[in-house]
Amino acid sequence: MRTIAVIGASLAGLRSAEALRAQGFDGRLVVIGDEPHEPYDRPPLSKDFLLGTADRASLALAAPDALAALDADWRLGVRADRLDAATREVHLSDGSTLTADGVVVATGGEPRTLPGTLALRTLDDAERLRAALTGGARRLVVIGAGFIGAEVASTARRLGLDVTVVEVLPIPLGRVLGPEIGAVCGELHLDHGVRLRCGVGVDHVSPSGVVLTDGEVLPADLVVAGVGAHPATGWLAGSGVAIGNGVLCDQGGVTSVPGVVAVGDVARWSGQRHEHWTSAAEQASVAVRNLLAGTTVELHDRPGYFWSDQYGVRIQFIGETHLYDEVRYVDGTPADRKFAAVYVRDDVVVGVVAMNDARHFTRLRRRLGTAPLSTPAP
Amino acid sequence: MIRVCTVIDLPPGEAVRVVAHVPIAVFNAEGELYAVDDTCTHQDASLADGWLEDCRVECPLHASSFDLRTGLPSGPPAKRPVRTYPVVVLDGVVYVNTEAQQDVA
Numbered sequence: 429m430r431t432i433a434v435i436g437a438s439l440a441g442l443r444s445a446e447a448l449r450a451q452g453f454d455g456r457l458v459v460i461g462d463e464p465h466e467p468y469d470r471p472p473l474s475k476d477f478l479l480g481t482a483d484r485a486s487l488a489l490a491a492p493d494a495l496a497a498l499d500a501d502w503r504l505g506v507r508a509d510r511l512d513a514a515t516r517e518v519h520l521s522d523g524s525t526l527t528a529d530g531v532v533v534a535t536g537g538e539p540r541t542l543p544g545t546l547a548l549r550t551l552d553d554a555e556r557l558r559a560a561l562t563g564g565a566r567r568l569v570v571i572g573a574g575f576i577g578a579e580v581a582s583t584a585r586r587l588g589l590d591v592t593v594v595e596v597l598p599i600p601l602g603r604v605l606g607p608e609i610g611a612v613c614g615e616l617h618l619d620h621g622v623r624l625r626c627g628v629g630v631d632h633v634s635p636s637g638v639v640l641t642d643g644e645v646l647p648a649d650l651v652v653a654g655v656g657a658h659p660a661t662g663w664l665a666g667s668g669v670a671i672g673n674g675v676l677c678d679q680g681g682v683t684s685v686p687g688v689v690a691v692g693d694v695a696r697w698s699g700q701r702h703e704h705w706t707s708a709a710e711q712a713s714v715a716v717r718n719l720l721a722g723t724t725v726e727l728h729d730r731p732g733y734f735w736s737d738q739y740g741v742r743i744q745f746i747g748e749t750h751l752y753d754e755v756r757y758v759d760g761t762p763a764d765r766k767f768a769a770v771y772v773r774d775d776v777v778v779g780v781v782a783m784n785d786a787r788h789f790t791r792l793r794r795r796l797g798t799a800p801l802s803t804p805a806p
Numbered sequence: 807m808i809r810v811c812t813v814i815d816l817p818p819g820e821a822v823r824v825v826a827h828v829p830i831a832v833f834n835a836e837g838e839l840y841a842v843d844d845t846c847t848h849q850d851a852s853l854a855d856g857w858l859e860d861c862r863v864e865c866p867l868h869a870s871s872f873d874l875r876t877g878l879p880s881g882p883p884a885k886r887p888v889r890t891y892p893v894v895v896l897d898g899v900v901y902v903n904t905e906a907q908q909d910v911a
Contacts, residue, residue: 443882491885706868709882735867744867786866787855794857 429529429687429720430455433518434500435508436534437461438470439705440692442489443712444532445498451716457500458526460518462535464505465551466495471705473554474579475737479586480558487551508535513668513685530719533664533675533683533690534712537657537703544633545653548576560650561587568592569638569648571630573600575736577654578613581622582738592623592646594630594638606749606771609781612762616739619765659694659701674701680724681715687722689715697728704734731796741765744789747779747796755781756800759788768792772800810841810893810900821863823854826904830891833874835861840874841891841902848884 432448434441437459445459461467468487476482495502507521511531518526539547546557561568561584568584570577573595581591597603600617602610617624629641637647659674670676670684674696681689681697692708693701695715702711714728733746752771760767760783768788771779777800782789795801810816810824810832821833829844831854840861844852851867858864862880864871870884877887892903 446882494885742867786851790855790857790864790866 429453431526431528432457432530432532432719433526433528434459434532434534435511435518436532436536436692436694437463437467437502437504438534438536438692438708439467439489440536440694440708440712441532441534442467443709444534444691444716445500446490447713447716448532448720449498451713451720453716453720455529457498458528459500459502460506460508460520460526461502461504462507462521463550463552466490466502466504468551470549473551474548474576475583477551477554478548478558478561478580478583480562484551508663511664511667511669511688513688516687529687531688532712532715532719533669533688533694534692534708535660535663535694537693538660539657540653540655542571542630542633542651542653542655544635545571545651547653548580549657557652561589565650566590567637567648567650569594569646569651570654571638571651572654572656573597573614573617573624573626574604574654574656575601575734575738577652578617578738579736580652580654581617582620585620585622585739589650592625592648593617594628594640594646595624595626596629598627600624600626604749605745605781606752606755608755609762609769612765612783613743615762616741616765620739657693657703659696661694672696677715678724679727679729680718681711681728682718682724687719689719691715702732704732706733733793741783742786743781743783744786745779745781746789746793747771747777749779752778758792758801759785770795770800775799807894807901807903807905810902813895813898813900816900819858821854821856821858823852824902826902830902830904831863832893832900832902833858833863835874839893839895839900841893842872842874842877843888845888846870846872846884847879847886847888853888 467489510519539549568589568591570581570593573593599610600614631639631641661671675690677697679698691711693703717726731747736743752773754772757769766784768782768785770777777795780792816834831844832841846865855866856863861874862871871880877890894901
């Protein structure tokens with residue numbers, strides 16, 4: 429391959445570019461990013477950056493010399509509008525066309541939006557939200573008690589706002605962490621004087637506040653929606669690349685079109701989208717290997733991992749919680765807001781969760797796929 | 807020199823954290839003692855909580871691992887090494903020499 433285009437310049441795109449060079453690709457490397465910024469880290473956007481304790485420079489995902497060493501042609505502030513998979517031509521928003529032998533799709537996600545609300549995905553979103561939070565708003569309503577919503581609520585609380593979180597599901601994060609642990613996450617809001625309304629939907633947002641489906645109105649000066657993201661696949665319509673809630677890939681990131689792989693939030697590997705920071709980095713190395721090999725020679729089978737920092741509590745999770753039989757506490761208790769626990773299915777550890785207990789989490793994650801310990805881990 | 811703990815309180819495979827000018831993690835890797843900055847150079851996480859294997863510790867947050875002898879990370883997301891410090895054992899007590907911090911790379 430002489431030219432490879434990486435479409436997307438965030439974590440998955442950058443790690444793909446790094447993996448290409450690390451795996452010996454010495455041809456022309458072009459990275460297309462629709463944001464004007466060099467690759468930056470998104471997780472701090474809802475935490476330290478929003479709070480004001482981390483600046484833009486601290487978000488850089490790679491040092492300037494490391495970026496330069498990639499010897500890539502960075503086209504930032506330019507969007508890919510269309511891909512012709514037969515010729516592997518990428519049509520860009522500046523009117524130019526790029527022809528590549530290989531394409532890495534890393535366009536990420538686009539936040540679901542609600543009229544009258546702010547969303548948080550990009551650095552520019554975070555700067556807008558920070559200006560709003562520190563610009564005299566007193567009452568914030570956050571729609572969605574997922575990780576982004578909870579982290580925004582936590583940060584806003586620290587900035588002194590009056591905060592209410594609305595969640596349509598009966599238990600926050602219940603689908604991700606299961607009902608028991610989800611309920612503990614919900615309690616974190618209450619611990620810090622944030623109101624939590626679960627099991628009720630949002631009808632619409634009016635200038636005076638958030639109108640719920642049960643008729644109640646939550647007064648608000650500012651409303652943030654943290655209600656998930658769509659995979660950014662619009663530009664691939666008509667390209668021949670198979671799409672279905674993400675770019676359809678095998679377990680090695682290989683799409684339906686030869687020479688095209690997909691990684692990160694936009695990609696659906698073996699039927700699943702893994703919208704997590706660690707997955708994006710891990711997938712990049714696998715997909716690039718398969719792209720360079722011209723066929724699937726490596727599969728990604730590492731369990732999904734994520735973490736969240738909210739209200740001074742670090743939550744860590746790895747594995748899955750589908751139809752688990754039991755949550756077994758190995759260290760601490762939920763009441764202490766410091767514990768580590770395993771999810772057990774058919775007497776096998778399928779997931780590990782911890783709050784403020786990295787020490788036990790680190791040890792327990794190595795028990796995934798094994799029988800649970802009958803005595804506490806060392 | 808900062809007193810860490812007695813040798814008995816730091817068996818193989820274990821780590822302790824002491825607060826000097828910065829937090830420092832002291833490890834017993836199969837009988838050899840090592841001291842490095844406790845805070846991962848990537849993001850706020852305590853390496854003393856990490857997974858110790860041979861002469862490496864894996865950060866509990868994002869799994870970058872650091873060589874305890876040199877402080878060098880194995881790869882992303884950490885980009886910079888952690889500082890290492892000499893460890894001294896006197897009369898069954900473990901000390902870290904913080905004046906002789908060893909910057910690498």
